[in-house]
Amino acid sequence: MKLKRLSGMFLLSGSLLIAHPASARDPLTAMLAGDSALQGKKLDRAMEKASGHPFGSAENPVRASTPVGQRAYLDRLRCADGSTPSYSRGGSVGDSPYGNIMDRYHVDCGAAGPGSAQIYMDMYHKGHVESAAVPGFTILEP
Secondary structure (H helix, E strand, C coil), X not given: CCEEEECCEEEECCCEEEECHHHCCXXXXXXXXXXXXXXXXXXXXXXHHHCCCCCCECXXXXXXXXHHHHHHHHHHEECCCCXXXXXXXXXXXXXCCCCCEEEEEEEECCCCXXXXXXXXXXXXXXXXXXXXXXXXXXXXXX
16 A cells, blocks of 8 residues: 655545644645634634625535534524425535535525525534524524
8 A cells, every 4th residue: 555645634545535633734634524724713703704794605604514514404494484494405616714615505495485595504613503594594403
C-alpha cells in the first residue's frame, strides 16, 4: 500500500483520502471530519453577518450536523396548517457563508402556506441541532 501526504491528508493507493488531524485548518479536512471550515471567532463573525439575511437563504443557510441532521431538521418543519411538508434534495450549490459546501432542498406544503420554498443548508456543524424555523414554517422541538 502506497501512502502519500497531500495537503494535510493522506492519499492511499491513489484514490482514498484519509483525514490527518494535524491539519485541522485545512477546510477539506475539517469538512471530512464533519466540522465547519470556519471555527471560533471567524464562525461567530460569519454567523453574525449571515443573520442579516433571511434564515434558510443561501446567504444564511440552516446549520445542521451531517445529512441525517439536515433530514431531521426538515422532518420537524410544519406547514401553516400543521402538516409535514414534502422535500427533496436539489444538490450541492456552492459555498456557504461558513466556507463549507451548501445543499439546496425543495420543500413543498402543497396548497397550505407557505406553498413551496427553497431551503439552503450547511451540514458541516458537528453536533448542532437547529431550533429555529425558516420563515413561513413552524418547527417541532428536537
